[in-house]
Amino acid sequence: MAAQLSRLPDSSTPDAVSMAHVVLIASYAPSLPRFRGPLIRALVAAGHRVTAMAPEPSAPEGFDALGATYESCALERTGTRPDRDIRAMLKLARQLRRLRPDVVLGYTMKPVSFGTLAARLARVPRRYALVTGLGYLFIRDGSRKQRWVRRLALPVVRAGLSSSTAVFVQNPDDLADLIREGVLSEGHPTQRFWGSGIDLESYPTQPLPKGPTTFLLVARLLRDKGVREFVEAARSVHATHPDARFVLVGPTDTNPAGIPESEVQAWSREGVVEVAGETSDVRPFLRDCTVYVLPSYREGTPRSVLEAMATGRAIITTDAPGCRETVVHDQTGLLVPVRDAQGLASAMRRYLDEPGLIERHGTASLQRAKDLFDVQKVNAAMLEAMGL
DSSP states (O other): OOEEESSOOGGGSOOOOSSOEEEEEOSSTTHHHHHSHHHHHHHHHTTOEEEEEESSSSOOTTOGGGTOEEEEOOOOSSOOOHHHHHHHHHHHHHHHHHHOOSEEEEESHHIIIIIHHHHHHTTOSEEEEEEOOOGGGGSOOOOHHHHHHHHHHHHHHHHHHHTSSEEEESSHHHHHHHHHTTSSOTTSOEEEESTTOBOTTTSOOOOOOSSSOEEEEESOSBGGGTHHHHHHHHHHHHHHOTTOEEEEEOOOOOSTTBOOHHHHHHHHHHOSSEEEEOOSOOHHHHHHOSEEEEOOSOOSSOHHHHHHHHHTOEEEEESSTTTTTTOOBTTTEEEEOTTOHHHHHHHHHHHHHOTHHHHHHHHHHHHHHHHHOBHHHHHHHHHHHTTO
């Protein structure tokens, strides 16, 4: 099945409606066509009117083809200024009163928290919170800054989730952590989905490239994506396998866990890792890689891994929440410990020393993507859960 019921009883599932006004609230406009494009198209195809909202002033490239309307909202993607967030929430509530949607679906932390609270203030009948990962708030690093951010953010997340009709999660660890931290009450309606799904047509299977074995990581350049571990592992493997390539794709970020630009430039000058910067299309990089790597500390369900699986690539990722659900160890890829650069290096060396594993794991990885993560199955289950 594309979804697994965790705590959402049949009586909590709303009656299906033939025509509804659905508002999606995002924290970053380019994520709408890239990550939610198939969901928006599914909603429109089902006869619903869709308005998407994000902080950017105009619709992102590719959005117009989805058949939805775009409005800018005041929620900031990052930042820890409660006064600004509260003002943005009240402004968003006024927008929602004007739009009068039947359903609001927010994803990522600020839309889940402040966006759901705004929908409640606007008296939107059905409010859904899609938790796509817990990230910085739940990866304890012992820093004073993180403790301060947690004190500010967790009460707001708690208020947002408690204001929702139901909470959607992408892995069982996130649900357990939300309950354990007291952010989500144990009896609140929830449902688990297999990530956001992957459009298998948009990410077609690619033959393995010829030439040197290439390890690829695509991620925002954050500590908790395991970027430093990737670089350290690359240095170690390069010493014994100098022909192997290591490619890092992604932008720097203002997130509190962001890696400084100066450090990224130093990696580029060093030359062990090829630092490619940000891209609007990862498919050429996936086509040219041999093995996909994501050493993240935790995810909801990592989309970049799903894209690599659909392409037919073996995966190295961590035995961490969200990541471990994508890989069957030693069948579709390899799982390594979190924050363990040498463990990551050992996995890379295994593929270099046993190249036959690459194609075998890649073929099994593609089949797992088809069986569990097909976006059509995931979206059908999500629309059913929302009565749409």
